[in-house]
Amino acid sequence: MLDIALLGVIFAAIAIGYGLGFRQAARRSRDRATPTHSGLSRDYFVGLNYLLNEQPDEAINTFINALDVNSDTVETHITLGTLFRSRGEADKAVSIHQNLLARPALSDATNAKVQLELARDFVTLGVHDRAQRLLRTLLEQNHDSELHYPAKRLLIDLLEREKDWQGAFDTAIPLFKQFPNIRRAAAHWQCELAETATDNASRAVAKRHLKKALQLDPHCVRANLILAELEMDNAHYTRAIERLARVPDQDNAHLPTMLPALKRAYLRNDDEDGLEAHLQRLIKVAPYTSLIIELGELIHHRDGVDTAIEMTGELLSQAPSLRGLNYLVDLYMESHRLQGRNTPDTRLLLLKYHTDALLQGRPRHRCLRCGFTSDALQWQCPTCRYWGTIKPIIGVEGE
Ligand SMILES: [Zn+2]
Structure with missing residues (x-):
């Protein structure tokens, strides 16, 4: 079981050995009459023996017992x-750690x-109040100590976990x-506060939080998305569209994220042509599959399936993706049916079977920092706990 923990024990053992050797040497220099036949304590060798026999628990306990707490060994105790x-x-x-704190000489x-370190232990144990x-x-x-920043980060992390x-x-x-990188997280805290305020029907309070979020981080897409929703709640669809139109300048990767809101704003405003023109503009900047499929569906319902096949086929050939191919197969199958053929095309059915199978269970979002994947978008990564690092997956496998 030579794992990371065991390697850690080996390092600790070396540190202990060094500490004991150092103390012995100091003692010898104080008393030159003492014979120098023994360098290290017996416990040290017993501990090493446990270590070599891959019994790390016994090794650690022996090392701890072998060590007095003093200025030479306190670091080793902390490490253990x-x-x-x-x-x-x-x-x-x-x-x-509590045993160490009980020593008045520290x-x-x-x-x-x-x-x-004790605070970190309590966090791991889930004893957040302590x-x-x-x-x-x-x-x-x-x-002013160098511990001020890590202590503050840990406290902030705790408050986040408590949703404070x-x-x-x-x-x-x-x-x-x-x-400055804390500002991005802070912008999301303001968005969280805005969402709570919206739930409590305090729209003015929500808007103040969102304005603050955009001051903290002008690239906070989430703030603009919530602001657009607030505008739509008041039937201000044009204003909602103006808000969403800022997203490409904030973060191109989030165009698929804002697409449902954009579609709703245009359709509630009874402006299908406006949606089509907007999608065309966005696709020129970023030919993401979601945008192409949305445009394809508009054309499909207005001009028929064959025109949709022609248009999406051309766009998807410039930016191929699995989901785009799957959509195209759907269109081909419908075209086949509309041609009055009673039996489905088995070649298309086979293709559809494969694209469905390849898409099944495939995540739509990925954290750029730690690689965590999920189907739905989460603003805070549950694994690395960073804010705003999860984005739609771009490329053949995604958008
Ligand atoms: Zn992550």
Whole structure:
């Protein structure tokens, strides 16, 4: 079982060995009369033996017992605690870190470091209130230390998990200048607040949050999408279309995301021609399959299936995709039926069978940061927890 945890133990063992050797050497230099036949403690070799026999739990326990907590070994204790947490044994990590905090001799900097690790243990265990209390105390007492930023990020992460969007925003404000990438997350917190306000029928409050979101991150597509929905709720369809028309400048990849809203706005405004012209413009910029299929359906219902085949066939040949092919096969099958043939074309049926099978279970969205895939769009990646990194999949497999 030579896994990452075991490698970690080996590193820890080396650190312990170094620490023990160092202390022995220091002791020898203090007392030169002492014979120097023994370099390391017996426990160290027992621990190493466990390690070599692939018994990491026993090895770790032996190493911990072998070590007094002092300025030479405190880092090793912290590392071992972290190792337990990464192995899914956060309760053991808590006891190691709490044991360290009980030592009065720790320096302020080390004390803060251990508190941060303990807060991480509590987060892993799901004890969020204790983690929050610990982090707030840590932040109050360590304004200028290097731990201030990681402690604040962890607190923000906790507040996000609790869906305390305003709390996360207030905590992050001092970081905006120094760490501009937090602004993207903050824009999404404002969108979350706007959606809550919309649920409570406070449209004016929602609009204020969305305006703030766009100030924080002008590329926040989500804010424009919610603003367009608010306009449509008030039957302001032209204004909704104007909002959606800004999306290509914000992020081209989200054109398929805004397509349902765009279609609704035009159709409620009874302006099918406007939708067709808008789709034509978008396809010139980004020939995504969803846009081509939407345009194909407009032509299909107005001019018939054969005109739709001609138009979509040409567009899809410039930007081929599996879903586009599947749509084209649907059109061919309908054309075949409309020609008055009673039996379906078996070649088309076979092709349809294959494209359906290839499309089945294929995700439509992917996180650009960690690769997480899903069918529906999520604004925060559930795996890497980044905001706005999940986008429609582009290319033959997607759009
Ligand atoms: Zn991700």
